[in-house]
Amino acid sequence: MDPTGTFPLKGYMLPLSPKGKASVIDAPPWYYGGEILHIIFRADPARVAPFLPPPLEPGPEPGRGVVWFTDWVSVSEATPDLAFVNPERANYRECIVMLACQYRGVPGYFVSGIWVDNDFTLLRGFVQGFPKKLARVYVTRLHELNPRVGGRRPGAKVKGICEAYGQRIVEGSMTFTRSVKPGEVPPVKFYLMRHYPDIEQPDKAVVHEITAGKVADAQIAGAWAGEGEVAFFESPFEELTDLGPIVAEGAFYFSLGFTITGGEVIHRY
Secondary structure: OOOOOOOOOEOOOOOOEOOOOOOOOOOOOEEEEEEEEEEEEEOOHHHHHHHOOOOOEOOOOOOEEEEEEEEEEEEEOOOOOHHHHOHHHHEEEEEEEEEEEEEOOEEEEEEEEEEEOOHHHHHHHHHHOOOEEEOEEEEOOOEOOOOOOEOOOOOOEEEEEEEEOOEEEEEEEEEEEEEOOHHHOOOOOEEEEEEEEOOOOOOOEEEEEEEEEEEEEEEEEEEEEEEEEEEEOOOOOOOHHHHOOOEEEEEEEEEEEEEEEEEEEEEEO
16 A cells, blocks of 8 residues: 555555555455354374474474364455445355464464455455465354254264365364363464565565464354364365375364454564
């Protein structure tokens, strides 16, 4: 953005335009609410390590990973009524694969893969450092009034599927066993990478940095724990199976709301 206000085209993100309406995304803050299927898995730490960019390093639980299947509604400060005016621009699903790590002793998760089904969240992810790709993401929708599906209860089952261009990439599921308090849901701190190559020198980057989001007002409700299953599938365009055999170690399902007020650069290469 032009701090002087003299540049003729406006907008937070491409495409810029005379009035700024064409921008794919608005400036933060961004508001989120959604349903989260959170599956914990374990992989060989030696196979996980190559996925972690320095100065990130294996954390207190090396080899630990998490898969999220999410169903979001998200709006911005500039367009708070977007979910009503254009729900197709506010609702989306995604699949996130994250690997446990730490930065200067602070544990978190590096997002090594993420797939989404909407262009605005794709571009918003690039701004933050999420390595988003387009895909189709499907998640079981529980409903209290459906006589055969039902709501959150012992024995309820949910499944998430991520497929891109006809190839299944990730699949995960959970069988509910017990309700839990919000504090029992494992916290997730994202470590991200922003990387934009130089158009004149492709082997160099004009932006190359590790970032972390600034999150406020996080709330969890309706949380359940259960048994989880997760699998990664071979693809010539992905490297998830390089993590080797993975073993699910439990799962959670919960409603989540929060605000992203921006981000911070914690390391520049």
